[in-house]
Amino acid sequence: MGDFAGLNLGGQVGDDPATVASNRLRVAASFGVQRDHLLFMSQCHGSEVAVVEGPWEGEPPGVDALVTTQTNLAVAVLVADCTPVLMVDRIAGVAAAVHAGRPGMMHGVVGHAVDAMADLGARSISAAVGPSVCGRCYEVPEEMRAQAAKVSAVTAAVSWEGTPSIDVAAGVVDQLQARSVAVQWVRGCSRESGELFSYRRQHRTGRFAGVVRLLEANDGAV
Numbered sequence: 001m002g003d004f005a006g007l008n009l010g011g012q013v014g015d016d017p018a019t020v021a022s023n024r025l026r027v028a029a030s031f032g033v034q035r036d037h038l039l040f041m042s043q044c045h046g047s048e049v050a051v052v053e054g055p056w057e058g059e060p061p062g063v064d065a066l067v068t069t070q071t072n073l074a075v076a077v078l079v080a081d082c083t084p085v086l087m088v089d090r091i092a093g094v095a096a097a098v099h100a101g102r103p104g105m106m107h108g109v110v111g112h113a114v115d116a117m118a119d120l121g122a123r124s125i126s127a128a129v130g131p132s133v134c135g136r137c138y139e140v141p142e143e144m145r146a147q148a149a150k151v152s153a154v155t156a157a158v159s160w161e162g163t164p165s166i167d168v169a170a171g172v173v174d175q176l177q178a179r180s181v182a183v184q185w186v187r188g189c190s191r192e193s194g195e196l197f198s199y200r201r202q203h204r205t206g207r208f209a210g211v212v213r214l215l216e217a218n219d220g221a222v
Contacts, residue, residue, distance in 0.1 A: 008197070008206025010078055011040075015206060031074040031213050038074045038211070041066055043099045047107040049116045064099040065113040069120055074213035080197040081138075081190050083169045084130035084210035085110060087181065089122035095212045100172045102138075106151045110175045125181045130210045131188030133200055135167025136160050138191075 004015040009027065011020050028038040036055040042062045049065040052073060066075040075097040077084045082101035088094070094117045100109055117125060135157030140148075145164040149156040152171035159165040169185070176183050190198040197206045 003202065003204045004206040006195075006197070006206060007208070009040075009076075009209045010080070010197075010207030013206055014204060027076075027209065027211065028074065031211060033072060033074045033213065037072055038076060039066060039068075040076050040078060040209075041097075041099070043078065045099075045101050045103040047104055047109040047112050049096075049109070049112050051116060051120070064104050064109045065096055065116070067094065067096040067113060067116045067120065068214070069094050071214045071216050074211050076209045076211045078207040078209050079130070079132065079190070080199045080205055080207050081133040083132040083172045085113075085127055085172060085176075086130070086210045086212040087113065087117065087125050087127045088212060088214070089117060089125045091124060092117075092121040093214055094120045094122040094125075095214045097210060097212055100168065102144075102148065102166060102168050105155075105168050105171045105175070106148060108151075108175070110172055111179060114176075114179045114181065125179075127176050127181050127183050128210070129169055129173055129176070129183060129185045131186055131190055131193065131196055132169045133191045133198065134189035135165050135170060137165070137189055137200060138168065139163050139165045 028035045042060045044062045048063040050063040077097040077099045085098035087096040096113045098113045139159040142164045152174045155171040157165040157167040190196040191200045
């Protein structure tokens, strides 16, 4: 209801904990895993990656990417303007969920996740890049845009008001393609869409998620 109308999966945004727990249980069931096998991370806008083999023992780690080879796990990324990235190598049996906000994109979290997947045998990776705040809606100071453009030139954008802005998702896609990752870019701007949570649109809001799970016997991923 209200600020959290919809399937809010964020546990630290002010929503009723019981409601969030129920929502997470529903998502776990939809992916065919037990609740403790749906893994969220403690996202910190960095570039650290965790390779996971089972449910958390204690609190989730402070990382921005989860990589796994386990078919009984579903790994998730929470967003409300940042760019969610889901990756899989169906042949090698490796999957990843990545939280790529502006700081993470600039610090190379996508590349670190690709490297972690490669270390586990991934050679043919495909990625789905989910909806996030678009370049027209992410107004920033000129200096910040210039810094982002040094990392990926395609991030330099102009807002609807004609001011400097950053297209984080374009930078993420650029970085993925530079690593020969096949990309499916899902349309949508979180700030412009009433169906998506957006911190830029209203600070008190929920979080939606990107979730990926490997299937058995290299059948693919969901």
